[in-house]
Amino acid sequence: MAFSDLSFDSALADRLAWQQAGDDRPVFVEETGHAVLPDAFDTLVEGTAAWLLDQGITAGDRVAVWLPNKLEWMMLLFGCARIGATVAAVNTRYRTAELSHILSSSGARMLIFDAKSQHSDFYGMIGELDFSKLPDLKALVSLDPNADRLAPVGGLPVQHFGRHALPGRTVTRTGTADSPLILFTTSGTTNLPKLVLHLQRTVGWHANQCVSAFGFDEPTARYMAVMPFCGVFGIVPTLTSIASGAPIYLNEVFNLGLALKTAKDNAITHMFGSDDMFVQMWETDKSAFDVARICGFASFTPGIEEKLARIAATGVPLAGLYGASELNALYSIQSLDLPVAERLRGGGQPAAGKDASIRVRNPETGELCPANEVGILEFRTAGNFVGYYRNPEATEKAIDEEGYFNSGDAGYLREDGSFVYLARNGDFLRLSGFLTDPKEIEEVIEGFPGVEKCQVVGIPVDGKTRTFAFVVSENGPLEEAAILEQASARLAHYKIPVRIIQLDAFPTTESANGLKIQKNKLREQAEQIITAGD
Incomplete structure (x- = not known):
């Protein structure tokens, strides 16, 4: 069984031993059809670990990874694990406000991001960060091969990370089973997510349990990686496949x-x-x-x-x-x-x-x-x-x-x-597959000029759960389009309300703990507005 000592190096050691014994199954197969065998992946991981050390990343440092499901994501995860550094996983759908929170709360020393795509301009959003609030951030790195042409941001030059320019040397392996491995985001009680900390042993142990429980140990098992690596739904089956020997077929999105x-x-x-x-x-x-x-x-x-x-x-x-x-x-x-x-x-x-x-x-x-x-x-x-x-x-x-x-x-x-x-147990919402606390959206909208209070509910729209916001103000009418535009710049697209309606006051009822906002009535009102097409 891989992850035998519950550290990540043991998983690759097992795969290398299997390859030497004649097991020629790849670890990954990229969208192009390129198959990555265990020895090739181990070389990439070793090179990544050496590159990280050359950039000043050492045991205990946090590296924020803002990438889709590319091979580089896994190279960085295993490379950080090898030297005892920690990955702060950033959702590729996040925007500037959420990115800033993760960088600040994790104390990330480095941010590695993807090249501009049809969906996201990562470099552009980084340019909107307030670097005075990110004193720990010391390096910006892009997968864009033309990264050296990008202007510095916040006084930091943009470097390039790529598999074809990695150091060809070995490193001292300092990561252990008890090394912090990864920080995942989850909804919290404040306006932005909490960071969930897992060690190498907690993730490795669970991947081991999943091997037989989910039938990954069957000889012809093959896994298609579609769910994003920034969350446990994408990471766990991928690591389970590595532990079992099942090939992983990457889909970036x-x-x-x-x-x-x-x-x-x-x-x-x-x-x-x-x-x-x-x-x-x-x-x-x-x-x-x-x-x-x-x-x-x-x-x-x-x-x-x-x-x-x-x-x-x-x-x-x-x-x-x-x-x-x-x-x-x-x-x-x-x-x-x-x-x-x-x-x-x-x-x-x-x-x-x-x-x-x-x-x-x-x-x-x-x-x-x-x-x-x-x-x-x-x-x-x-x-x-x-x-x-x-x-x-x-x-x-x-x-x-x-x-x-x-x-x-x-x-x-x-x-x-x-x-x-x-x-x-409460009003949490499932939006585009992510468990989301409405307070995250409410507090962002409450930060806009003129908005005193905000309440967000989830309603079905065209077969999917969408958010609908209600706001109150003491300063007169608010412009819905302007608030939506500002929200679009600060929130992941799946969090952006389908409508923002101004009320004189929220419906409330008395409870043992004082006045309680009646979200059920707000949901009913939101559904009526959508149905009427107002």
Whole structure:
């Protein structure tokens, strides 16, 4: 089993040993069809580690990675692991405000970003940063081969990182199982995300558990990497594939045509993604699932359940998953032996089996719930995160004295020890596959001139959950178009409200703790406005 000592070097050592024994399966296959064998990948990782050291990155430093699913993402992850540095994963959909928060809160010493694409101008957004608030940031690096032509930003020249210009020397391996490996973002109680810290051992241990639990150890297993590496949903199955020897077919972003071609041309057996992704693929070309063994999905799209049930009934191995940045993705999966209605629920049996402890607590009484009683899900597993980076107060609230993580998610245990995830315990939203706290959007909008307060709700629009904002002001009328324009510059596109409506006051009701805003009434009003087309 790879990750034998739960550090990342052990995973590649195993793959190199397998290659020397005649196992010629590649680690990665890029979109171009270029196959990267274990020895070639190890050389790239060693070169990356040496390059990082040459740039002044050492054990304990944080490197922010703002890239799509390219081979360079994995080179940097393993290269940082080799020298004991930490990757701060940045969502490629993030904009300046979110990027600034991650750079500041992580104390990143280096930011590595992609070349300009049709979707994002990374360099342009970096130019909007307030570098006076980023004293730790010392280097800007781009994958753009013409990076040396880019003007310095914030007094920092833009350097180039590329696989064809890496140092050809070995490095001293200082990363260990207990080295901080990666920082993921997750929604918090303030206006911007918290940073979830995982060690090499927590991520490596969980990847090991997923190998047999998800059938990656079958000789002909092949995985298509579509979900972004900036989150656990993209990272975990990729590392599981490395641990098992299954080849990884890279898709930089989800593109329907490319995903179908990749699945069919390469006999893909393992796919993980959103519910809508599988529906799109099925409705376009059913043959993409001819050899599929597992199609694990997360429920992101409202009103799509009937389509999923029809697809599953034809024999497609769709199964509901559960995961969180704090727990890792592929934390659990529903058994394919269950009736369709049950196997399409979130949750299931944990990949860690008996090594995972799950309990459900009544949020009102504080007592533990018996099987089939709904409460808040709590988890304790060796793959759990170790805390929120530089945020001990949030960590103390999330992890109890026994080591259980309070997920804040509602669900219940089945009699057989598996569980069912029902919903976020509160008003959190699933937007484009990302769990999002409306407060992130509300506080950004409240920062605009004239906006006193903001409330954001989620409503279905054209089959997807979209945000709808209500604002109040003491300074007279507000211009909706101007606020939307400003929001577009500061928020990821999936967070931008479909409308922003001004009210004289929010609807409220009395509660034991004072006045409470009635978000249900705001949702109703938002749906009426969208339906009426006002």
